[in-house]
Amino acid sequence: MKIAFTSDVYWPRINGVTVSTNIFLNELTKLGHNLRLWAPSYPEPEDTKGLHHADPRVARLKSWGLFFSKEDRLVSPFQRGRFFRELSAFSPDLIHAQVEFTTSLMAHSWANKNKVPVVQTCHTYFEQYVHYYLPLLPEKLGRSWARKLTYSLFRHADAIISPTVPMKAVLQSYGLNCPIEVIPTGIQEEDFKGTSKEDEHLHSRWILQFPQLRGRKILLFVGRVGQEKNLDFLLEVVEKIQSQVPQATLVVAGNGPYLDEFKAKIKQRNLDNLVLCLGYVDRKELRHLYTLADVFTFASKTETQGLVTVEAMMCRTPAVAIGLMGTKEVMNGDNGGFMVNDDVEEFSAAVVKLLTNTALYQAKSEEAYAWAQNWTASKMALRIEQLYRQTIDQYKNRTV
CATH class of the missing domain: 3.40.50.2000 (Glycogen Phosphorylase B;)
Known part of the structure; x- marks a missing residue:
């Protein structure tokens, strides 16, 4: 045709x-x-x-x-x-x-x-x-x-x-x-293959470029930095879990009209040491970033699809996301992570559960990869x- x-x-x-x-x-x-x-x-x-x-x-x-x-x-x-x-x-x-x-x-x-x-x-x-x-x-x-x-x-x-x-x-x-x-x-499978979590933690160029990430538990967001992505919610999450996971760091990959205001809010809340904004990341580099991350965190409530959640899962990174619109369809419950309500306490608890329970994390990591195969x-x-x-x-x- x-x-x-x-x-x-x-x-x-x-x-x-x-x-x-x-x-x-x-x-x-x-x-x-x-x-x-x-x-x-x-x-x-x-x-x-x-x-x-x-x-x-x-x-x-x-x-x-x-x-x-x-x-x-x-x-x-x-x-x-x-x-x-x-x-x-x-x-x-x-x-x-x-x-x-x-x-x-x-x-x-x-x-x-x-x-x-x-x-x-x-x-x-x-x-x-x-x-x-x-x-x-x-x-x-x-x-x-x-x-x-x-x-x-x-x-x-x-x-x-x-x-x-x-x-x-x-x-x-x-x-x-x-x-x-x-x-x-x-998603195109070939874009998200060829790397492992062990290799990324040992040899990642992201850690070489940002040595402050070494040894940290990385919560990752990938997407357009706009108000509709509900990024302020993630600032509350990374603050809240510090008492239980003090090594947690939020990494934000993407550009957008809200980026300058978002950075200002990070400073106002004294979160400079807990949040890293990378700006634009080429898609060829995304698989390495997804694989390096420990949990993919997604708080958007307006997604028609939420493909980034599946991309993270393809790299064996479990997701915690608010279960509305496209995200609800993609995860269909707790497949590949945890789908939660629009509530900072519940979201934070799910992140902590993944970061503090090794057996659960490994199971969710493999589940995420298997679930992502449905979305090729x-x-x-x-x-x-x-x-x-x-x-x-x-x-x-x-x-x-």
């Missing part, structure tokens, strides 16, 4: 949408399909310069910055003519929109004229995010607007991919009645391939 991907987010912008888009671009290519992605151009930040090489499958469209989110871009509507010409030249069997804004709207317009079906993935629970991006908008009004916006952006899709069952229920509650298939992204990208790509074929067939039957 010839599949056109569209997205308003891609490298060097680092988030779950970028990772998911890249994974399926690669996995579907491995299955023999011809893929092309249209994504925005970026002024490349210094800390990622040269790390994301040109991909002949990716066409960059001129874009504008957003005043309320300096990390993000919006493809210029003046790129519409070029976009349409390139889509026509590629002549896809199906379009898969990864983000529902400019590129998706233009893709729907082209698809409608050229009788091509469109699949859309819902990566973001906008109702839970809108107050972070538009803090001056009353929360109730913001949620109502986000629900209506989501409905309007997805209502013309021929099929929708939801990464989890809870997110599917949310979309259905908005009144969307096209087929909604639950297909998580999954190769398996998920086969499910997407099947959905594409079904959508194309159903579209042809409707338009005959």
